[in-house]
Amino acid sequence: MIISIVIGILILMLVFGLPVALAMGVSGAVGLYLFGGEPVLTGILKTSPVSTANSYELITIPMFILMAEFVIISGVANDLFRAATTWVGRLRGGVAMATAIAGAGFGAISGSSTAAAATLASTSIPAMLKEGYEPKLAGGVVAISGTLSMLIPPSIALILYGIIADIPVSALLIGGVLPGLLVTATIILTIAVLIWLNPAAAPVGRRYSYREKFDSVKRVGPVVLLFFAVTGTIYSGIATPTEASALGAFCAMLIAAWERKLTLRNTWSSVRSAAQTSAMILFIILGAHIFGYFFTLTRVTNDLTAWVGDLETSRWVIIAVILLGYLILGFFMDQIAILILTVPIVLPLVMQLGFDPVWFGVLVVVTAEVGMVTPPLGLNVFVVARYTNRPLGELFSGVMPHVWAHLIVIALLTIFPSIILWLPSTMQ
Structure with a gap:
């Protein structure tokens, strides 16, 4: 009865639009009070914030967010898009493919999906529309390419999953590399199929000389530097994710200074934005901890695990149902909130079924990418609409082919876990 009341309060608060952190914190506090009275509630509220x-690993979140802020003001993301366009722009649909490549590159130096979508929207959509691309094709490519920052390290989503699940963050980040490349290739292949079906949707681009191509590579140097400063040091064992995040933020600041974009005003704006975003995430984690304590004391997770364990059905059917649940939740909730709310409940069940927690974490983040571009929430689509003033219906229509392609990728990652687990197994 208590569990039903608490879940009902949580759903009611979310329906009325209360912040997820507040909804989880209040509903969890009500549950703790109903379960153990004031002593249990006050005891947890006194200790939970501290x-x-x-948590040492939490330092990675503000550092990676700060790194993304410095990357944005440095303008290297724009250089990345121009370099990719120089190499593949002459193909029919090449500028759209360059957007996917730039999205992967931006993901390698930023953990923010919305920042990636905003940057690509302000850079690549005007370029594609100027070339004569179909607006819904251009908007869909930008929205889906922005989600790559959720998967390719440094990924805030994977870091949060690692902290919640208490598993090595380094293995998770490296586990996202190959799936990130697979998703990038899938986006490019989807573009090629769409253009094959409708050649009028994208024109053939202009040719670039070899000199222009190799000159463009020089501008990609800062991106390569940041990638090796973060992912390279984590993979080689030189630095922990926390140390790599600080190194990445410092290198991004140096790049912004090298590009003569690091003014006092920009620096203050970047630090303030990173602090605000970090505080928001920390507040969500705090609310989730309070809610999680209620679930722990009432043994909901243990009972659910035991119940599922007694079911006479294949574990693959259960994992398919879980992933379907994540897809449905992604239609209505923020992806970070979904991770924090569900992982403490679902992960013990997944591990009891014999699945690897690193594999499941990366798979969940890939699944969460779909929620970033599907209605009614579709945060990345709203970001693109804001920066381009294009109709939401047009953008959602343009991104749907990529959603179906993403579902195929999810199936492949489920059937072949080695795509995720191979690279972490080779770490130092």
């Missing part, structure tokens, strides 16, 4: 913030 235990939540007192």
Whole structure:
């Protein structure tokens, strides 16, 4: 009865639009009070904020967000798009393919999906529309390419999953590399298929000389530097994810200074934005911890695990149902909130079924990418619409072919776990 009341309060608050952190914190507090009275509630409220913030791994979140802020003001993301266009722009649909490549590159130096979508929207959509691309094709490519930042390290989503699940963050980040490349290739292949079906949707681009191509590579140097400063040091064992995040933020600041974009005003704006975003994430984690304590005391997770374990059905059917649940939740909730709310409940069940937690974490993040571009929430689509003033219906229509392609990728990652687990197994 208590569990039903608490879940009902949580759903009601979310329906009325309350912040997820507040909804989880309040509903969890009500549950704790109903379960153990005031002593249990006050005891947890006194200790939970300190235990939540007192995590060494949490430092990675503000550092990677700050790195993304410095990357944005440095303008290297625009150089990345121009370089990709120089190499593949002459193909029919080449500028759209260059957008996917730039999205992957931006993902390698930023953990923010919305920042990637905003940057690509302001850079690549005007270029594609100027070339004569169909607007819905251009908008769909930008929205889906922005989601690559959720998967390719440094990924805030994977870091949060690692902290919640208490598994090595480094293995998760490296596990996202090959799936990130697979998703990038899938986006490019989807573009090629769409253009094959409707050649009028994208023109043939202009040719570039070899000199222009190799000159463009020089501008990609900062991106390569940041990638090796973060992912390279984590993979080689030189630095932990926390140390790599600080190194990445410092290198991004140096790049912004080298590009003569690091003014006092820009620096203050970047630090303030990173602090605000970090505080928001920390607040969500705090609310989730309070909610999680209620679930722990009432043994909901243990009972659910035992119940599923007694089911006479294939574990693959259960994992398919879980992934379907994540897809449905992604239609209505923020992806970070979904991770924080569900992982403490679902992960013990997944591990009891014999699945690897690193594999499941990367798979969940790929699934969450779909929620970033599907209605009614579709945060990346709203970001693109804001920066381009294009109709939401047009953008959602343009991104749907990529959603279907993403579902195929999810199936491949489910059937072949080695795509995710091979690279982490080779780490130092």
